[in-house]
Structures are given as structure tokens and as C-alpha cells.
Amino acid sequence: MKPVKGSWWPVLDAAELGRKPVGRVRFGEPLVFWRAASGVVCMPDRCPHRGAALSLGEVSPSGDALACPFHGLEFGSDGRCTLIPVEQDFAIPEDFGLPAYPVTEADGYIWLWRGPLPQGELPVPAQHPDTQPMQYGASGGLWHAHYTRCIENVCDFSHLPFVHKTTIGRFKKGWQTTIEMEDVAGGFRAHLLQDGRSHQSLEFLYPNRWLLRLNRRFMFGLVFVPVDDEHTWVYGRSWYDLPVPGLKWLMNGYTRLSQYLVFREDWPIVASQVPGDVLTATDEKLLPSDAPVLAYRKLHRSYY
Numbered sequence: 305m306k307p308v309k310g311s312w313w314p315v316l317d318a319a320e321l322g323r324k325p326v327g328r329v330r331f332g333e334p335l336v337f338w339r340a341a342s343g344v345v346c347m348p349d350r351c352p353h354r355g356a357a358l359s360l361g362e363v364s365p366s367g368d369a370l371a372c373p374f375h376g377l378e379f380g381s382d383g384r385c386t387l388i389p390v391e392q393d394f395a396i397p398e399d400f401g402l403p404a405y406p407v408t409e410a411d412g413y414i415w416l417w418r419g420p421l422p423q424g425e426l427p428v429p430a431q432h433p434d435t436q437p438m439q440y441g442a443s444g445g446l447w448h449a450h451y452t453r454c455i456e457n458v459c460d461f462s463h464l465p466f467v468h469k470t471t472i473g474r475f476k477k478g479w480q481t482t483i484e485m486e487d488v489a490g491g492f493r494a495h496l497l498q499d500g501r502s503h504q505s506l507e508f509l510y511p512n513r514w515l516l517r518l519n520r521r522f523m524f525g526l527v528f529v530p531v532d533d534e535h536t537w538v539y540g541r542s543w544y545d546l547p548v549p550g551l552k553w554l555m556n557g558y559t560r561l562s563q564y565l566v567f568r569e570d571w572p573i574v575a576s577q578v579p580g581d582v583l584t585a586t587d588e589k590l591l592p593s594d595a596p597v598l599a600y601r602k603l604h605r606s607y608y
């Protein structure tokens with residue numbers, strides 16, 4: 305389904321993109337990301353000459369072009385073919401190139417614009433104000449499910465005592481979930497109430513960012529990146545506000561381990577949900593405790 309409204313999607317950790325081009329499948333399409341002198345570029349990862357992966361090629365020393373590894377054809381940051389080394393007298397036709405997709409870098413991510421372009425300039429991706437001054441540990445992992453199901457899973461309080469019996473849901477047997485929803489710019493917050501007080505709060509920012517405030521000094525966030533209809537790459541970050549040297553490495557390990565221990569419990573259940581894309585899940589019977597799921601579906605539907 306194509307979006308009817310455009311938005312920026314963080315799709316790659318900026319730390320993964322150095323001098324070499326990087327190939328990743330996003331939204332079902334193999335893409336190549338590379339750093340030109342003018343900024344990050346994203347194009348289809350397929351040479352129009354004879355189909356080789358451009359991500360196996362090299363960025364020219366000037367940073368103006370990406371060269372295909374097969375016969376050295378070069379493509380500029382606008383996607384146009386600028387050089388055919390073995391046919392220098394050949395007049396390169398206008399359409400001999402690739403589309404260059406709208407892409408930018410912010411908040412340690414590479415962001416891709418999906419959907420119709422707005423009139424005039426593209427907006428700047430909205431960064432999370434609370435995480436800006438904080439350091440973080442990071443990790444990533446693959447979930448075998450449609451990204452909408454993965455997002456809903458982390459917005460769902462009521463699965464904790466069942467799926468996470470031995471980890472984060474351990475002491476939650478028999479609890480009754482009362483949820484209070486709050487609108488925030490670009491998304492929503494969901495508060496889990498116990499004894500009338502907020503016990504835990506999560507935040508979702510459309511299209512794919514999720515955040516849990518553990519306390520004033522720690523926050524945990526996830527970014528759900530669609531790979532294809534059955535796979536989602538999930539970037540995790542643990543932000544911390546403690547001036548301890550070397551803590552970053554510890555937090556990298558903590559982020560990886562906590563994701564693995566908790567999410568391996570979610571994986572088989574989420575992968576089993578039918579259909580994958582929640583836009584087509586029109587016959588499900590949602591409960592009041594599914595309020596955050598409903599809020600996500602409403603927001604998501606407004607873009608499609």
C-alpha cells in the first residue's frame with residue numbers, strides 16, 4: 305500500500321555509513337546509501353547497465369560519484385550517469401541513470417522520505433528533544449515480522465504477564481490494565497495506571513520511533529525499520545545521563561542483551577500474527593486495553 309501522506313523514516317544508523325557505500329533492503333527494495341561531498345545519497349542498489357549491486361562499488365575520490373564495481377559506470381548524487389569509462393565518446397542519454405531518493409542525516413540516523421513530496425522544501429526530521437543531550441549505547445536486530453506488528457507489540461502492555469512470564473512480566477500475573485492515552489506532537493503517549501498513578505509510560509512517534517522512560521537518567525528507545533513484508537530491522541538505543549567514562553560499551557552490551565532476552569520471547573508470537581500488515585487486519589476485536597494499538601492504527605491509517 306502506498307502512503308498518501310509523506311514522512312521521514314529513520315532507516316539506517318549513521319554510524320554504519322562511512323567512506324564505503326552500504327547496501328540495505330528497505331521497504332522491500334535493495335537500496336545503496338553513500339556519502340557524497342554534498343551529503344548522504346540513497347539510490348536503488350542496481351546498476352542500470354547490467355544489474356550489478358552498486359553497494360559493491362566505490363565512491364570516487366572527489367566524493368562526486370559512485371562507481372559500479374562491474375564496468376566502472378559512475379553515478380552522481382542526483383542519480384545521473386556521469387561517466388562510462390570504456391565508451392568515452394558515447395553520448396550518455398538523459399535517462400541513463402537512477403532515481404536519487406530524498407534522504408538526510410539527523411540524530412545519528414539516515415532518514416528516508418516516503419510518500420508524496422510536500423510543496424516547497426522538505427521539513428527537517430523531528431528529533432526527540434529529551435534525548436539530545438544524552439549519551440547512548442546502541443544495537444540492532446532482525447525481527448521476522450511486518451513492522452506494523454512489531455510496533456504494536458511494544459505498544460501493548462497487556463501481553464507482558466503472558467509472553468514475558470519470566471522477564472519483564474514476572475510480577476504482573478493477575479494484573480488489570482488501565483491505560484490512559486495522551487496526544488503528543490507526531491504521536492502518542494500511553495500511561496499504564498496502577499492505583500490511579502502512572503506506573504509506566506511509553507511514547508510512540510510516527511512513523512517508527514518508540515521510547516520508554518525508565519527514570520530521569522535512563523531512557524530506552526527502538527526504531528522499527530521495514531525491510532520487507534516479513535522482516536523488520538530494529539535499532540535499540542539506551543540513553544543515559546551519567547558522566548561515567550567507558551559506560552558506552554557497557555550500555556551497548558546492555559542494549560543488545562536486554563533486547564535479546566526480552567524480544568526472543570516476543571518473536572514467535574509476533575511472527576505468527578495473521579495478516580502481517582495491520583492495515584489489512586480489519587476484522588480484529590480490540591479491547592479497551594488495546595488503546596495504544598488502536599491509537600497506532602488510527603495514526604497509521606491517516607498516512608495510507
Ligand code: FES
Nearest residue numbers: 351353354372375
Ligand atoms: S553492471 Fe554496472 S557498469 Fe556494468
Ligand SMILES: [Fe+2]
Nearest residue numbers: 457463467570
Ligand atoms: Fe513483548
